[in-house]
Amino acid sequence: MPTLILHTNVDLENKDEFIAGLSNVVSEMLGKPLQYVMVGYQQMPMMFGGSSDPCLFAFFSSLGSFDNGGPKNKEFSKVLCEFISPRLSIPADRIYIQFSDPARTHFGWNGSTFG
Template sequence: MPSLNLSTNVPLDGVATSDVLKDASKAVARILGKPENYVLIVLKGGVPMSFGGTEEPAAYGELVSIGGLGPETNKELSKTIAQILESKLSVPPNRFFIKFYDVKRSDFGWNGSTF
């Protein structure tokens, strides 16, 4: 049920995207206390993006979850995802925004229905 969408202006050619996806999936599941088999990670690279007026490496993320989010959890998620982006894509933590959405079960579709 948790879904993390990441967009970056960093081209993904030559990047081990499987490592980014795997690390992000495990981190989201662990931090939210959700089963990893429900975690979805989307990574889009080479997206035209300006942050602070420059086109240096940057990223934007949105994480949607049914519960589990809150001030301390969000801080840990932000820090952990930023570390993954820095180590795997060379995106500095100060050039990454992430938005958190806590949604109701009826607002999240899966398997032809809702949760």
């Protein structure tokens, strides 16, 4: 159930191609089947540090995939920035990523939860 939702002030022409590529990155990075990966892209007015220059906030949720301050999250952040930054022309220092590892009982799917 990896879910990656991007909020950015960058309008992208071919969102489907970008989202498909990012979905594959998430699947490979986490070792989870692509059929369970969800990626969203929302363009909106945004500011970072008082500037409306290109920026992005990513909410990344997955059951049991993240560590608490360990090396995995740093590597995931690096991989995501390396994919996103050149494609959207957003410097990595204008990208925030929030990692979330919800309890299995706090994530619903198919009329139930995962726990």
